[in-house]
Amino acid sequence: GENVEQHPSTLSVQEGDSAVIKCTYSDSASNYFPWYKQELGKRPQLIIDIRSNVGEKKDQRIAVTLNKTAKHFSLHITETQPEDSAVYFCAATSSGSARQLTFGSGTQLTVLP
Amino acid sequence: DSGVTQTPKHLITATGQRVTLRCSPRSGDLSVYWYQQSLDQGLQFLIHYYNGEERAKGNILERFSAQQFPDLHSELNLSSLELGDSALYFCASSSRGGPYNEQFFGPGTRLTVL
Numbered sequence: 001g002e003n004v005e006q007h008p009s010t011l012s013v014q015e016g017d018s019a020v021i022k023c024t025y026s027d028s029a030s031n032y033f034p035w036y037k038q039e040l041g042k043r044p045q046l047i048i049d050i051r052s053n054v055g056e057k058k059d060q061r062i063a064v065t066l067n068k069t070a071k072h073f074s075l076h077i078t079e080t081q082p083e084d085s086a087v088y089f090c091a092a093t094s095s096g097s098a099r100q101l102t103f104g105s106g107t108q109l110t111v112l113p
Numbered sequence: 114d115s116g117v118t119q120t121p122k123h124l125i126t127a128t129g130q131r132v133t134l135r136c137s138p139r140s141g142d143l144s145v146y147w148y149q150q151s152l153d154q155g156l157q158f159l160i161h162y163y164n165g166e167e168r169a170k171g172n173i174l175e176r177f178s179a180q181q182f183p184d185l186h187s188e189l190n191l192s193s194l195e196l197g198d199s200a201l202y203f204c205a206s207s208s209r210g211g212p213y214n215e216q217f218f219g220p221g222t223r224l225t226v227l
Contacts, residue, residue, distance in 0.1 A: 032215075034215065036218075042220070043203065043218040043219060043220050044203070044218050045115070045218070046215065046216070046217070049215065089155065089156060100158050100161055100169050100171065101146070101156075101158065101216060102158065103155050103157075103158075104155065105155045106155050
């Protein structure tokens with residue numbers, strides 16, 4: 001099955017700096033890579049996703065890149081703000097009838113004011 | 114608000130007991146997924162139902178079972194509860210209307226086993 005590794009597990013940045021979180025996946029058939037943000041005690045919320053036919057996607061201060069050859073994808077947050085502090089999870093899903101999400105272990109991002 | 118609802122929000126029970134968690138997917142969504150999130154843990158996939166049928170199983174214990182009803186709501190049954198079952202249980206739904214699996218999570222049920 002799919003295995004997703006996520007690094008780093010914790011990340012502290014100064015407000016206004018950029019943050020980068022990296023994930024690798026094992027199943028070359030994976031074709032969809034969402035990122036979820038989870039604030040303490042709340043539900044994970046989809047913040048951005050990328051599909052295997054695209055190399056990069058941006059949404060305001062958030063961008064995701066995908067390297068299919070190397071089987072890794074990254075989340076980039078620019079101009080970080082204190083409200084960006086949360087746990088971020090990457091995930092991967094393959095095609096087929098199962099379509100289950102395999103999540104990374106999460107990154108606790110802390111943006112220091 | 115994702116449109117996915119879960120009840121109850123909190124559940125406190127004792128070891129050896131049985132509980133049922135309920136999930137209502139977004140309107141029109143046919144798929145329901147269940148996840149377990151223990152303290153300081155990531156999201157562990159438990160089981161997936163599509164239009165009433167089980168589609169995939171993940172790390173789900175034999176003491177746990179689930180079903181999806183004709184109105185598409187789903188229930189996760191946890192029996193012979195142990196202290197280690199204390200966790201946040203999330204369900205998520207997706208439409209499967211396209212080739213990609215976009216999931217929307219409910220607010221979760223926090224289960225505490227004493």
